[in-house]
Amino acid sequence: MAVERGQSHSDDLLRGKGIDALSAPDRNLATALVLGVVRWQILLDHQLQALLKHPNAKLDPEIRIALRLGAFQLLYLDRIPARAAIDESVELAKQAGHKFASGMVNAVLRKLRSSPFRHLEDTAAELALEEAHPAWMVERWARFYGLETARAICRHGQSQPVLSIRIASAGVEEELAQAGIALEPGQLLTAARTVVSGDVTGTAAFSEGRVRLQDEGSQLVAELAGGALPAGIKVENVLDTCAAPGGKTLILAERNPGAHIVAWESSGARLELLQKRLEGLGERVECVHADATELREEGAFDLVLADVPCSGTGTLGRNPEIRHRLRVEDLARQSERQRAILTGAVGAVRVGGRVVYSTCSLEPEENEQVVAAVLASCSNARTAPLEGQIDALLGEGILTAAGGEGLRASITPEGFLRLLPGAFHTDGFFVCGLERLEG
Numbered sequence: 001m002a003v004e005r006g007q008s009h010s011d012d013l014l015r016g017k018g019i020d021a022l023s024a025p026d027r028n029l030a031t032a033l034v035l036g037v038v039r040w041q042i043l044l045d046h047q048l049q050a051l052l053k054h055p056n057a058k059l060d061p062e063i064r065i066a067l068r069l070g071a072f073q074l075l076y077l078d079r080i081p082a083r084a085a086i087d088e089s090v091e092l093a094k095q096a097g098h099k100f101a102s103g104m105v106n107a108v109l110r111k112l113r114s115s116p117f118r119h120l121e122d123t124a125a126e127l128a129l130e131e132a133h134p135a136w137m138v139e140r141w142a143r144f145y146g147l148e149t150a151r152a153i154c155r156h157g158q159s160q161p162v163l164s165i166r167i168a169s170a171g172v173e174e175e176l177a178q179a180g181i182a183l184e185p186g187q188l189l190t191a192a193r194t195v196v197s198g199d200v201t202g203t204a205a206f207s208e209g210r211v212r213l214q215d216e217g218s219q220l221v222a223e224l225a226g227g228a229l230p231a232g233i234k235v236e237n238v239l240d241t242c243a244a245p246g247g248k249t250l251i252l253a254e255r256n257p258g259a260h261i262v263a264w265e266s267s268g269a270r271l272e273l274l275q276k277r278l279e280g281l282g283e284r285v286e287c288v289h290a291d292a293t294e295l296r297e298e299g300a301f302d303l304v305l306a307d308v309p310c311s312g313t314g315t316l317g318r319n320p321e322i323r324h325r326l327r328v329e330d331l332a333r334q335s336e337r338q339r340a341i342l343t344g345a346v347g348a349v350r351v352g353g354r355v356v357y358s359t360c361s362l363e364p365e366e367n368e369q370v371v372a373a374v375l376a377s378c379s380n381a382r383t384a385p386l387e388g389q390i391d392a393l394l395g396e397g398i399l400t401a402a403g404g405e406g407l408r409a410s411i412t413p414e415g416f417l418r419l420l421p422g423a424f425h426t427d428g429f430f431v432c433g434l435e436r437l438e439g
Contacts, residue, residue: 003034014034033072036076039320040076040158041132042129042132042323044067044068045064047115048112051108052108059101063093063101066089066105067105067109069089070085071112075112082113086106089105089106090105093105124138124142124143125138125139128154131155131157131158132158133323134323134326141154145420152420153420155422156421156422157317157323157421161427162195164195164214164216165211165212166251167193168210168254172210173193175205176211179202180198182196182197186403187216187402187425188216188217188403188406189399189400189403190399192219194425216424216425218426221307222252222305224386224390224433225252225307225358229302229354235259236260237262237300238260238303238305239261239262239264239297239303239305240304242265242308245270250277250281252303256303259303262285263278264291271289292308292344294344295344295347296347297348298348299350301353302353302354304348304355304356306341306357308342309334310334310338310360311330311361311363314362314420314427314429331366335370342374343378345434346378346380346436349436353436354434355433355435357370357371358432359429362420362421367416368412374434383433383435384435385411385415387408390407416430417429417430
C-alpha cells in the first residue's frame with residue numbers, strides 16, 4: 001500500500017525494521033511478494049480486470065492489492081498451494097473492512113486458475129503487456145534499439161537483479177567464504193563479485209566497510225571517472241556533484257589517493273548518510289550540502305563526476321515501481337536539470353580537466369541530447385571518447401578481459417558508453433567523457 005500510494009520505495013521498505021524483524025523464510029517471502037507484484041502489476045491487472053463481473057468497475061486499493069497478491073502467487077510461485085494463496089487474499093479483503101468484496105476476490109482468483117493468458121510478443125504493445133511494462137516505454141525502446149533489444153531490456157527488468165559487491169580490502173573474499181558466502185567473479189571488474197548464496201550484510205566485513213554492495217555497472221562508472229585523466233597527469237581536486245549514497249565517491253578516492261575529494265549532496269538526510277559512509281577518508285573528503293544545478297566553481301577541479309539524478313529506466317529490475325510512476329513528460333523536466341548540472345560541471349574543471357557525465361537512464365533525452373545541448377552552448381568543451389580509458393583499465397588489471405571486449409562493443413558511434421540491461425549482469429547506464437578547452 002505504501003508503494004501504491006507513492007509514500008515509499010519498495011527497496012527502502014524491504015530493508016526496514018519491519019522486515020528485519022521477520023524470520024529469514026518470511027523475509028524472503030515478503031520480498032518476493034512485494035517485488036513480484038510490483039513487477040507484474042500491469043499484466044496482473046489486465047488479467048484480473050477481464051474476470052470481473054463488471055470489467056470497468058473501479059476497485060478499492062485494498063481489494064486491488066489483495067487480488068494482485070493472490071494472482072501473483074497463483075501464476076508465478078510454485079511452492080504456495082493455490083488454496084492458501086486464495087484464502088489469504090480473501091482474508092486480506094476482510095481485514096481491510098471489505099467483507100462484501102471477499103466473495104468477489106474468491107471467485108475472481110478461482111477463475112484465474114482456469115483462464116490461460118495468450119502470450120503474444122509480435123509488436124511493442126504486445127511485448128509491453130506480456131512483460132508488464134508501460135506501452136509508451138517499450139514502444140520508445142523498440143524505436144531506439146529495435147524490438148529484440150527492447151525484449152531483452154524488458155526481460156531483465158522482470159528478473160531479480162544479481163547481488164554485486166566490491167571487495168575493498170585484501171583477504172575479504174576468504175573471510176566471506178569462511179562465513180558461508182559463495183561468490184563468483186564479476187563480469188566486468190576484477191574487484192567485483194556476484195553473491196551466489198549467503199547473507200553478506202550479516203558479516204563483519206560488511207559492517208566494517210571492507211565489502212560494499214554496489215551494482216557492477218555503478219562501480220564501472222566510478223572507475224571510468226576516477227581514471228578519466230591521461231596517465232601521468234596529477235589529480236589534486238575532485239568533485240562528485242551528486243554524491244549520495246557514496247559508493248562512487250569511495251572509488252574516486254581509491255583511484256586518486258592523493259586527491260582532495262569534494263562530495264556534494266542536495267538532500268540533508270542523504271548528506272548525513274553520506275558523511276557517515278565517507279568518514280573513513282578523514283580530511284581527504286569534504287561533504288557539502290549543495291544543489292549541483294547551482295554549481296559555479298569556475299576551474300576549481302581537475303576532475304568532476306556528474307552522475308546525475310534521472311528517470312532510472314535502466315534500473316527497473318532493482319526499482320520496479322519506477323515504471324508505474326514515470327510519465328513521458330517527466331523526461332523533459334529531468335533533462336532540464338541534467339543540462340544545468342553538466343553545464344556547471346564543465347565550468348568547474350580547469351583547462352585540460354575532465355568531466356564524466358552518467359545516468360542510469362535508457363532515454364536519449366537524458367543522455368545524448370543532454371550532451372549535445374551542453375556542447376552546443378559551451379564552445380570550450382569537447383567529447384573525450386572512452387575507448388582509451390577502457391584500454392587503460394584493462395592495462396591496469398581493473399577490467400576483466402571479457403569485460404573489456406564487451407565494453408568496446410557497447411561504445412556508441414559518438415564515443416559514449418551505453419550499457420543496456422541484459423547485456424551484462426548490471427543495471428543500464430550511459431557514460432560520456434568531456435574535456436575542458438581553452439576559451
